Amino acid sequence: MSVSRRSVLTTAAGAAVVGVASTPAVGAATPHALREAADFAAERIRTVAPNVTAFPVGTHFEKWVYSQNGGWVGGFWPGTLWMAWLHTRDDTFRTWALASAEKLAPRQYDTSTHDLGFLFYPSWATAWRLTGDDAWRTGAVQAAESLIQRYNPRGRFIRAWGALTDPTNAGRVIIDTMMNLDLLAFASRQTGDPKYLDIAVEHARTTQRVFPRADGSTPHVYDFDPDTGAPIGPNTVQGYSPTSCWSRGQAWGLYGFTTMYRRTGNAEFLATARRLADFAVRSLTPDHVPVWDYRAPQQPHDIKDASAGAITACGLLDLADATGRRSYREVALRLLTALAETCLTRNSARAEAVVARCTRHRPNEDGIEISLPYADYYLLEGILRVLRPHEVDRAIDLSTV
Ligand code: GLY
Numbered sequence: 001m002s003v004s005r006r007s008v009l010t011t012a013a014g015a016a017v018v019g020v021a022s023t024p025a026v027g028a029a030t031p032h033a034l035r036e037a038a039d040f041a042a043e044r045i046r047t048v049a050p051n052v053t054a055f056p057v058g059t060h061f062e063k064w065v066y067s068q069n070g071g072w073v074g075g076f077w078p079g080t081l082w083m084a085w086l087h088t089r090d091d092t093f094r095t096w097a098l099a100s101a102e103k104l105a106p107r108q109y110d111t112s113t114h115d116l117g118f119l120f121y122p123s124w125a126t127a128w129r130l131t132g133d134d135a136w137r138t139g140a141v142q143a144a145e146s147l148i149q150r151y152n153p154r155g156r157f158i159r160a161w162g163a164l165t166d167p168t169n170a171g172r173v174i175i176d177t178m179m180n181l182d183l184l185a186f187a188s189r190q191t192g193d194p195k196y197l198d199i200a201v202e203h204a205r206t207t208q209r210v211f212p213r214a215d216g217s218t219p220h221v222y223d224f225d226p227d228t229g230a231p232i233g234p235n236t237v238q239g240y241s242p243t244s245c246w247s248r249g250q251a252w253g254l255y256g257f258t259t260m261y262r263r264t265g266n267a268e269f270l271a272t273a274r275r276l277a278d279f280a281v282r283s284l285t286p287d288h289v290p291v292w293d294y295r296a297p298q299q300p301h302d303i304k305d306a307s308a309g310a311i312t313a314c315g316l317l318d319l320a321d322a323t324g325r326r327s328y329r330e331v332a333l334r335l336l337t338a339l340a341e342t343c344l345t346r347n348s349a350r351a352e353a354v355v356a357r358c359t360r361h362r363p364n365e366d367g368i369e370i371s372l373p374y375a376d377y378y379l380l381e382g383i384l385r386v387l388r389p390h391e392v393d394r395a396i397d398l399s400t401v
Pocket of ligand 1: 176238360
């Protein structure tokens with residue numbers, strides 16, 4: 001089903017029926033409001049950056065908590081600094097971005113995680129695009145080489161978690177991995193070797209076959225027998241249940257399938273991106289800040305995850321360009337407006353992050369309505385996709401094959 005004015009209106013009407021009519025509906029952002037939000041973000045980052053010595057992973061009482069090696073999020077701080085540089089053209093941000101990205105260098109050889117795209121795409125691939133220094137390109141290609149070691153040819157998927165020598169989780173696939181595939185597309189383009197993109201396409205096809213349900217929602221996890229490659233079934237870790245729909249996972253999926261369409265021209269990937277996007281749009285409440293799981297028990301009044309809103313906005317802007325459908329852009333603008341009007345840390349002198357009201361891992365009671373570095377990164381990416389699309393294209397490559 002396509003997103004049409006009717007389906008957007010249906011969303012609002014449906015939400016009213018379940019009792020959130022008093023939640024204020026969000027109007028579309030003006031360029032002025034988005035510029036103001038980006039200005040605020042850049043100033044907040046400028047103030048905080050001199051004290052940032054490692055990679056922010058989330059906040060505790062509004063202050064960043066750090067990982068020394070970057071965990072899975074180490075690409076977002078340098079990525080955020082690049083976005084701040086594109087917005088302001090203040091070279092201080094560029095200097096900080098390069099220094100932060102450099103600290104990720106050891107991770108290019110890390111075969112123990114699928115997160116190499118999150119780590120190296122917004123940081124090293126972007127650094128190469130914006131500086132032309134070949135060391136960044138070589139490192140990003142090495143990270144892609146590490147990532148493809150995790151491919152299971154029997155099940156045709158990239159394993160998400162765990163060291164390759166550890167049998168635990170060997171057959172576990174997660175929707176998030178869709179966001180790591182662009183690093184593989186990048187490596188094939190840069191080297192002329194199709195093996196990276198071929199694996200990305202196989203993984204996307206497997207994900208497309210087993211994750212989307214008839215209504216376009218997705219589980220967080222799908223398990224396979226790692227030895228035979230036989231499918232076992234849906235599951236979850238960060239969502240509410242195997243039959244629910246973790247909103248950040250849905251956002252990773254709709255953004256990732258849109259990217260894979262742009263890198264391959266495969267119309268089935270575009271159709272899948274639309275199914276996932278349409279479900280996410282239908283699930284939004286009038287305030288346009290996603291609940292952490294679209295099927296959480298207390299939804300639509302459950303805990304929020306603004307990071308899901310920022311990622312969804314970026315994916316919908318990309319999907320609007322890929323499909324020529326303005327309705328996706330209109331929803332994206334409403335999501336960015338909601339972030340700018342109701343989620344920024346403007347009124348806190350203590351806060352070190354830009355976006356509040358994000359949830360990291362609700363089932364673990366870990367990081368409930370805190371700030372997360374990917375919310376800051378995707379807020380800026382989303383705003384700049386609207387205000388400075390050519391600059392964002394230079395940084396992360398918005399082209400379609
Ligand atoms: N990729 C992990 C998360 O979104 O929390």
